[in-house]
Amino acid sequence: MKNYLPTKCFLILMGVLMLSIAVTGQEGxxxxxxxxxxxxxxxxxxxxxxxxxxxxxxxxxxxxxxxxxxxxxxxxxxxxxxxxxxxxxxxxxxxxxxxxxxxxxxxxxxxxxxxxKGSDENQVFYDYLKFNELNYQQNKVIMTRLKEVEDSTIRYKELRDQLDSLNKRSIGYKMEVIANHPDLFVSTLFNAMRDVEVPDSVLHGSDSSQAFKYYKRHYWDHFDLSDSSLLRTPLIVNKLDQYFERAVFLHPDSVVVAIDDVISRVRPSYEMVSYLVWHFMSEYQNPKYMGFDNIFVHLVDQYFSKEAIQNTSPSVLTMLTDRVNVIRPLLLGKQAPNLILVDTSGQLRSLYTLRHAYNLVLFWDYDCGICKREIADLEKIYNQKTYDLEIFSVCVNGDLDKWKKSIGDRHMPWINVNGTRSATPDFHDLYDIHGTPVIYLLDQEMKIIAKRISADQIPGLIDNMAQTKK
Incomplete structure (x- = not known):
């Protein structure tokens, strides 16, 4: 009789091993x-x-x-x-x-x-949700009672202390989960929910700026930006918005530094880098504040042009690059492009021949109602002679007779030129003109001080410029 026992044992062993592999290395x-x-x-x-x-x-x-x-x-x-x-x-x-x-x-x-069943992750998560529901119900009862008592009473203080106790209990519960289950995503989630706690010694110190610096320095301590799982939570956007609202000065240079710092923290997560780049692009491609188009240019130059970003096809990259090439020469502080256009006498006039402390370039349409109001406001400023200001007024329409009549009707005593009669490239491309009116304010060196502003903003801008020069 043949000895089949070793073979049978081997097959059983292989079966156990295969089962072990299936359980421990399970995909999907x-x-x-x-x-x-x-x-x-x-x-x-x-x-x-x-x-x-x-x-x-x-x-x-x-x-x-x-x-x-x-x-x-x-x-x-x-x-x-x-x-x-x-x-x-x-x-x-x-x-x-x-x-x-x-x-x-x-x-x-x-x-x-x-x-x-079969998920420690969700067992811990739902234990917390059930605990939190009890806390919430108790909180509601206390809040109702608070409305029934006077602020200065002992009872009011007792109720406030009970609310504080509930809040501390909730924080303590989450901290216990973090300590006991460090490898679970629920702990990553609870950590990400933690606020910056500024020590009393810093908060009430002699230097009030130290509290802000501490808050900013420790803002991301418990939020692991490199963990792309946090993308699939409602926390990431709120955390980013709060950081840029509370910890970053509202200046394009400060925002650029903050963006670069945040993106550096998410590496090497390709998904997080891509998400953040597109997030910031959506925030700054049509900026709310003048001068913040510099951030759009930075994002394209520093990220889209240098590395692969998700959802960026060659056509999208070309579109972004083309847009940046239009915006770049028009950033604040750049020398404005020259315009050499025909004036009302048929002579070519160059923007660069102006020698005033402030030079304003106005693009207008004689059929535009808003342009008419802006021109009236500009006329008041111009005729007051408060500032060393010249206006280079570019009409976008091609009917020269109608243009000249409109100049007389609107009492425009400054330099008037026609954008359709040019010795320089198309003004639409040079100054990114897609509508009217558009106003650029330049200094004596033809550097852009302000752009896409209204006439009533001009005195304040010039006064501020004068103050900074003192």
């Missing part, structure tokens, strides 16, 4: 969701992506109230949501390292009645 995800009382035939899986919501997967009904989300590749970590086909969010849950688990709840209270 499988999230089973059971919602008692739910009558939908499908369920959507979505996640946060910055300020947006992204569709990830769709599951059809497996059995009554049960759905399975399944895929061959693992999902990136973050906060995900179960959503009905009519886009109603039912509940949130976390995706971390272990992506094979079950969630069971009901339609009475999705969070409070949630049961998890």
């Amino acid at each position: 995800y499988r999230v089973t969701v059971k919602i008692n009382g739910n009558s939908d035939t499908a369920l959507l899986l979505t996640c946060y992506y910055g300020s947006k919501i992204k569709l990830v997967d769709t599951a059809t009904l497996v059995s009554k109230g049960t759905f399975v989300f399944e895929g061959k590749s693992q999902l990136p970590g973050g906060i995900y949501m179960a959503v009905t086909p009519d886009k109603k969010k039912l509940f949130e849950f976390l995706i971390g390292k272990n992506q094979v688990f079950k969630l069971e709840t009901d339609t009475v209270d999705y969070a409070v009645h949630m049961k998890t």
